[in-house]
Amino acid sequence: MNKFLENIKFWYNNSRPYTIPITALSWLVIFIYSLKQGGNAIYGIAAYIGIALVHLATNLSDDYLDYLRLNHNGEFINNEKANKCKYLKDGKATIKDLRNVIIILLAIAGVMGGILFFLSGWKVILFALAVLPIALFYSKLSSNGLGDFAVILAYGPLMYEGVYYVMRGELSLDVLYLSFACAMYVNSILYAHMLMDYDSDTASNKISLCTRLGSKQNALYGLMFFYFTGYIMMGILALKSSNMFYFLTFLTIPLIFDLYNSLKLYNENPNLIPKARPWHYPLDNWKDLQHSETATFFFRFFYARNISTYFMLLTCIAIILG
Numbered sequence: 001m002n003k004f005l006e007n008i009k010f011w012y013n014n015s016r017p018y019t020i021p022i023t024a025l026s027w028l029v030i031f032i033y034s035l036k037q038g039g040n041a042i043y044g045i046a047a048y049i050g051i052a053l054v055h056l057a058t059n060l061s062d063d064y065l066d067y068l069r070l071n072h073n074g075e076f077i078n079n080e081k082a083n084k085c086k087y088l089k090d091g092k093a094t095i096k097d098l099r100n101v102i103i104i105l106l107a108i109a110g111v112m113g114g115i116l117f118f119l120s121g122w123k124v125i126l127f128a129l130a131v132l133p134i135a136l137f138y139s140k141l142s143s144n145g146l147g148d149f150a151v152i153l154a155y156g157p158l159m160y161e162g163v164y165y166v167m168r169g170e171l172s173l174d175v176l177y178l179s180f181a182c183a184m185y186v187n188s189i190l191y192a193h194m195l196m197d198y199d200s201d202t203a204s205n206k207i208s209l210c211t212r213l214g215s216k217q218n219a220l221y222g223l224m225f226f227y228f229t230g231y232i233m234m235g236i237l238a239l240k241s242s243n244m245f246y247f248l249t250f251l252t253i254p255l256i257f258d259l260y261n262s263l264k265l266y267n268e269n270p271n272l273i274p275k276a277r278p279w280h281y282p283l284d285n286w287k288d289l290q291h292s293e294t295a296t297f298f299f300r301f302f303y304a305r306n307i308s309t310y311f312m313l314l315t316c317i318a319i320i321l322g
Helices: 001-016 017-036 041-070 095-120 121-145 147-168 173-196 199-201 216-241 244-269 294-322
Strands: none
Touching: 001 041, 017 041, 017 147, 017 294, 041 095, 041 121, 041 147, 095 121, 095 147, 095 216, 121 147, 147 173, 173 199, 173 216, 173 244, 173 294, 199 216, 216 244, 244 294
């Protein structure tokens, strides 16, 4: 039993569980929305279990495909990401072990989906079939500049309409607007990451949406496009549903411009560490991190994450008050 639990802990840690909170927060928005519309809470929680398992499987699938791509003649030749697939490089697990864990996670998620299929309706299968290719091939999509669209689709309509359907047994146009508004903010976290990787991606001929835009300044404009598309979707939802509390999310607009200026400075001087202000927090382990070489990167990455967190928490408040 102890070995079994140790294996679970080992694979859980390797599946990058620190990415789960943003998925949980995205789910929370549509869960609260569906609950207020009379949705079934138990079904919604069951859906989240399936979503979380698919998320972890996606992270491991990313490792699997990267390892196959970067391993040549038995030698791992990845210089771009020194810690990528470290547990495979160190011999703590084999590529076969990794493949089996991915299959197990997706199988359990599939069982959960099967239960919800009988409880909620046949459209559950359609959502599952749409999510599966993204989960299995996100790494390939990302390496071809399509990762942003995959994230927006997965964290937007597929998650929101899927959870709403499971809890309510129907689809909703209002949920579609809500899904795109929040998905833009989830994607902006990853996009900010890619924006700061612009030079290294260009040097290594790696394709991302940022590099496709042709310059770091154009890539920065792209970030603002995602953010303000989110505001537009939220504004449409507020007017359409007559819930003016959705405009609370517009309180994050000053933070967007602050992040824009911070990333613009990063483009000009990536070694410059901005002064941390109260609205920038929480900055994980900042007391120690600020003295490291990666401080300038993580400052902006955490800030982008925090803005998305504030946006979705304000959305939850708007739903409850509306």
